[in-house]
Amino acid sequence: LAKTTQPISMDSYEGQEVNITCSHNNIATNDYITWYQQFPSQGPRFIIQGYKTKVTNEVASLFIPADRKSSTLSLPRVSLSDTAVYYCLVGERGSQGNLIFGKGTKLSVKP
């Protein structure tokens, strides 16, 4: 299983762009990278998934370099409501029992 490493916490201010990097040095060829967001007292929510290069949706962008040993979740112009824990998961699509939620990155957005 590909192990992931993320910063424990990050601080930002409203309106700034936030980039959260996840390291996954032993990512396998068939592994995808998935990010989830969890607000206090709620279950996690899927944000974005990618395999290589760049993926963008209405919530975030995911940048994956060519060697795929890391990935960066980019949140444009954060607001107070983006304060949450962000989890990076790496695993093969369909390997439902092997996805590991680490401790995640606690993002605090300040006014």
Added chain:
Amino acid sequence: NAGVTQTPKFRVLKTGQSMTLLCAQDMNHEYMYWYRQDPGMGLRLIHYSVGEGTTAKGEVPDGYNVSRLKKQNFLLGLESAAPSQTSVYFCASSPGTGWADTDTQYFGPGTRLTVL
């Protein structure tokens, strides 16, 4: 659609008591999961199911049993509760193989369990 629902929302047990947590999903998903989350920790997979009638162990299965008799329901049982099982339990479901969003897990609101 209600999505994923969990029953109950809160529960307090005494050591040695048993209980069952119910998870229901109305999205016709094939896969279902049970996680536990302890303070300051990420989610740890307890058991999961890739279809009706099938279950498999996750990362921390000891002390728990599960059943998936109906596609829409996934039950988590504690036969003899211990204080170490005090946690927040999350259920999730995902579409399954063959769907574009096969890996997207949809989570329930959680059950906060305290074992005294």
